[in-house]
Amino acid sequence: MAKSSFRLNRKGGAEVLKELAAPAINALANQIAAQAGEDAEVDEYTTDRAAAAVKVPAHQQAKDGVLTRAAAAAGLEVRAK
Amino acid sequence: MTDREPRDVARIVKDWLKADLATRFPTLSVALELPSNWSLGSNPVLVVEDDGDPLRMWPAATSPTIRVTSWTSGRNRTYVHAALTRLLTQSIPGIAAILPGTGVLDARDSKTRGDLASFTVRARARTAVPQ
Numbered sequence: 001m002a003k004s005s006f007r008l009n010r011k012g013g014a015e016v017l018k019e020l021a022a023p024a025i026n027a028l029a030n031q032i033a034a035q036a037g038e039d040a041e042v043d044e045y046t047t048d049r050a051a052a053a054v055k056v057p058a059h060q061q062a063k064d065g066v067l068t069r070a071a072a073a074a075g076l077e078v079r080a081k
Numbered sequence: 082m083t084d085r086e087p088r089d090v091a092r093i094v095k096d097w098l099k100a101d102l103a104t105r106f107p108t109l110s111v112a113l114e115l116p117s118n119w120s121l122g123s124n125p126v127l128v129v130e131d132d133g134d135p136l137r138m139w140p141a142a143t144s145p146t147i148r149v150t151s152w153t154s155g156r157n158r159t160y161v162h163a164a165l166t167r168l169l170t171q172s173i174p175g176i177a178a179i180l181p182g183t184g185v186l187d188a189r190d191s192k193t194r195g196d197l198a199s200f201t202v203r204a205r206a207r208t209a210v211p212q
Contacts, residue, residue, distance in 0.1 A: 059188035062199035065132040065148045068182070072133030072146055077203055079182050 017049035025050045028074060035070035036060075085208035087143045091131040093175045094147055094204070098127065098164055101171070109160055119152060121194050126152045127160050132201065142207045146182060150199035152190065161185050161198040168202050178205040 026044050029052035033040035036056050043053040060066045071078045091113060099111035108124045110116070115128050132146040149168075151160040168179050182201030190197055 057188075058186050059190065059197065062150050062186060062188040062197040063190055065130060065146075065201070068132035068146045068148060068201055072135055075135040075137070077135060077144070077146060077182070078201065079180075079203065080184055 014048070018046055019050070022046070022050035025052050028052070028076075029054050032067075032070045032074050032076070035073050036066045040066070040070075083140045083208070084210050085140060086211055087134075087208055088175055088206045089131075090143065090145050090176060090204045090206050091129050091147055093173065093206075094149075094168070095129040097173045098129065098149075098167070101167055102127075102160070102163060105163065106160060115152060115193075119193060119195065121154045123152075123154070125154075125157065125160055127164060128152070138205070140208055142177065142205055145204050145206075146201050147179075147204050148199060148201045150197055152193065152195040152197060154195065156187060156196045156198075158185055158187070158198045161200055165200050165202075176204055176206050179203070180205070 029042045029044065033042045033054045036054065039057050039060060041055045043055065045051055054067060056067045068078045095111055095113055102109060102111065109127060110124060111127045111129065113129060115126060119126055128150050130148045132148050134143050134145040138144050149161060149164050165185065169181060173179065180203040182203045185198055185200045188197040
């Protein structure tokens with residue numbers, strides 16, 4: 001039986017997670033922020049992968065749910081990490 | 082085509098919390114919207130709202146985010162802490178599951194000057210044939 005070998009391409013994986021995924025992640029964050037209103041801010045960053053945070057004023061979320069509503073409209077749910 | 086329709090999860094949660102918290106907090110109102118005459122000094126109000134659904138489970142179920150916010154005169158997390166604990170630990174007829182959403186955050190309502198405390202949960206409810 002032939003012995004198969006597998007070699008993880010860490011560099012390639014990192015490139016996909018950090019660089020190739022970044023435009024889609026950032027576009028989604030900006031879409032949610034646009035829906036959440038003019039006070040929403042987007043923070044784009046990179047950890048071991050591309051990521052982005054959307055911030056809204058606390059009173060707008062508490063009173064009107066601007067972030068959770070915008071996330072739902074984009075097909076996402078908001079939950080604690 | 083299906084004859085099943087979404088349940089009004091916010092209303093189910095509101096009715097359940099209203100009954101569940103009535104004995105412990107006799108002055109607390111639980112509603113789907115803030116009474117238009119609420120002002121500083123009024124009794125506390127807990128408002129339950131539906132923040133929308135990504136519809137990932139449609140048509141078998143809906144998955145709305147439910148937001149619960151208290152209006153109080155002065156910072157007071159008592160009501161949302163009680164509601165959060167009850168929602169995440171008890172079974173509510175008509176709702177398949179309630180999962181954690183976001184933790185409690187404090188804010189102030191610029192219109193009424195009331196103090197707000199708010200959290201969200203993620204609900205799962207099977208669609209049902211209307212009675």
